[in-house]
Amino acid sequence: MIIRRLQRHQVVVDLVIALVIGIAPLAFDIHQGRFSLVVTLGMVVALVFRRLSPPIALSLVWATAAFEMLTLSGAQVSNLAIPIVLYATAAYGSNQVRWLGLLSVGVGAVVGMFYVVFARVDVFGVTHDIASIDDFVKVLLQIGITFLGFLALLGLPWVGGQLVRTRYAAQESRDAQLVAEREAARAEGDAARAEREAVRAELDIAIEQERTRIARDMHDVVAHSLAVVIAQADGARYMYRSDPTSAEESLTTIASTAREALGEVRVLLGQLRHSQGAAPQPVLSDLEKLVEQMTAAGLSIDLRSSGTPAQLGSNRQLAIYRIVQESLTNVLRHGDTRATVDIVFDWRPDDLNVVIASTLLPPPEFDPSTTPSHGMVRLDERRGGHGLPGMRERAALSGGSLTTHQGGGRFIVRATIPSTALTQEVRLR
Template structure:
């Protein structure tokens, strides 16, 4: 009946209408039968469509009730004193209409409808019942039926409103869940893209510099060329390991061997400095403070910022440049500063400042609630300085 409301309402109309039709066939005189049937049509037929257009259906039923007020003839001439019926089964449609108005239209419209029913009931008692005993009995019956129908309408209406609110909240929760999932996927893709950029940019820069050096030294210093080729090989293997780990994350291979490889942190900075020195850029690394218990996200960000800054120095500082890296840990923050003394043309510096590497460093610092400044030094060269907070919320990036 809930899936097919017209069928359920037709069943209700049939249950109420069958006794009414039997009365019309047996008890109502031929002269009054047409008016009796017309009233039955107005009272019963709108029940079938009361949910599709509840307000119209209810007022058509009310019109049938008022028509009955003017056309009612006691069955076979009987009145109340001789045992005649003062109400008919089809009059229950008025109670169903009151319930429908309260449950499906609203309490205010239901109250207006109840006023019309009260007016009709008073007129019925005055013009049709007249006897005191009949007035009392029929009034109590009608008031009881209408009160029950109002209470049922209030209950069902409140339940429908509650169910509608629950469904609306479920839709909002589903929408929020989908949006959060999309945001999480976008953030994860951004993080992995940033990792890929850092790994590939550093490795390729080192390999290109070493390959150029090996090409120059191949004829004059074979041992130096061999060392450069060895550095290219080591750098390539490390880059492949990092790429396998990141691609494993993209494929969802959570149990892969690459996934269990630890991510670099501040403890990996000495090894990074050695790789950069091998690539031809002298690096002086100084670290102060307790750097062993940093949150994973902070440690990874420090490493990537230093890696990207040194990669840019390799690409832009020139062959005779050198770099210094300073990492200082205080109580609640960590300061990272990378300087080089290269010359770098203005065109190269402009390209560097607008590249993805600097954007990635700033994003890393911003995610952790820190800041990053980068730009040319007054005496020549380039300077990158990042200040990252160290706290309970600083390790989200790891």
Template structure:
């Protein structure tokens, strides 16, 4: 029954209703010797009823935004009192048009349709009421025809005015709903875009940090054991650790800059960076056996190159962390797709691909370019297979 309305709008509605009553009520007295003027000058009781009806109608208009249903009910009470007292329609009946507008603009669905029925029925009732007022003028068939025609015409005007007011409110309702839908859609799109960006940065961060830390850990373990017997190998391992850490730090700074300043993507790895990746893996103590057959037919799209690099990076990181020191990598660059397969033996009790984000990240990488990826255990081996389509090459 009661809508949440700001205090400003409520004050404006009340002030507007007071002004409306102050303007419309005196207009009836300016009608001269018409029937309404005669009715008003018939006594103080008639004037009191006239003022009461005007206050009721404009009072209902004052709360029409706050409670359209209550305002419509009060307006009907005022109209019934007006017709019961035999008071003809006056200028203050304009308040009814405002109330009908409110029922369709701000009322509930039920109030909306009740307002529509009230607009149609109120107009028809107004025509019938005029016919009853003029019934005293019926003297013959011609006068009856004139009264009926006049009442029908006035009733049609009433119906048209009330339905137009109700329809204007309905149009306003549709416009407001459309704006709310657009705002909600824009907010949803903004949230989705932020979520995608957050997932992308998290995926890149995981790929960079996980791989770099795996290399650093492997090199640190090797340097610790080699320090006692082969100091030169320890020095080489420390150099690899420093180089890997610097590269990871640079990549992390770039990602943080993108996150903070919403900049575009910085330089991304390509196929030319695979040799550097394989060298890091070798320094970590894992020897990848690489097969590329057939070779790339031209320059693959940058998105495909990035996906291939990141998938191989994560698969090789898993091999460093959970493998036995050997891994088989096979790339097949076909005309319409590239097939990737990485296979390594799993050592220890830890199950690869459970509880982490690596496999999820690889699968997302493949899906982003329209491909698919499967990662599964086959006996003692962990196998990653991916197929990435190369658009426009079929």
């Protein structure tokens, strides 16, 4: 049997009701026989357990009522425990106990009717004398009225308990719905907060990518411009006595390059400071100007193209421009500027292959007493530079790849950039 947990005030109420039902017979001068004390005790114990354990209470009521009828005891005040227990079975019992309580209502009404009509005829003055049809009808009426009386006495408390049970169930359902609504609102709030955090994280990533792009562009612009300025300044220093006109041209190139670099740096710094929109970026059509600038800086460049050019996105055009710019800058700083730099654009159906081939400087003669000249450092011997990694990153962000290798005194940069519209272009920003 399952014992329910009750609050203290509920236990007190049940004990008081049981005590009242137990001592009530003492207030009436009614002699019920020698078994009345046993019946009263059984009913009182059933009342004590009516909410603690409705099955125990129902069993005690049935056992006590059966004992009462077997001993032909008369009705007494403690019999009020029967409807109270039936109410408890409907209100607090399990589904099985509840339906056993309903079954007890029907069986109790039938048994009680037979007990009163045939065993204790003195209770309601029922007579069995049948001398005519009228007497038979009266007996049937007495039986019917007695049955209905017991049915109402036992059934109404059970119905009341069922109504209370339904009300409690409805209240629990409303409470559960409120809890579910609160949980849903909390979950919705958590989802909204997670969405805001995701948006914030995406914004932070975008900002970081933008700063990385600006830093990359800053490196390309400054490195290229300084390489041109250094080369022109070195040339002007050696030519200003023998060929003043060439020295003047070199100084003009230095001034022009410095102004362009200053303008681009100002744009990049303005983007970094004010989060402005991206300024116009170089595209493939600007390569001619780049070649002219690098030629003026002292390089010999052979730019060729084969195949049918395809329409590329601005990000891919910028990547190609920066790769060519960085390669030419490296040649100007570390390669043999007397040899021709070959730049080949090979347009294929699905991609564009860009090959930049330059001549390496011969290795310097080993002299322990001197240090190598800065112009004799080979590309693959530099440490800590960002040029080649930056080119590889640009190619990868455009959906392509970049490789470098050297052989036969040549240093070759090969970039493959997708040119089909089906390839999703990765934004550099």
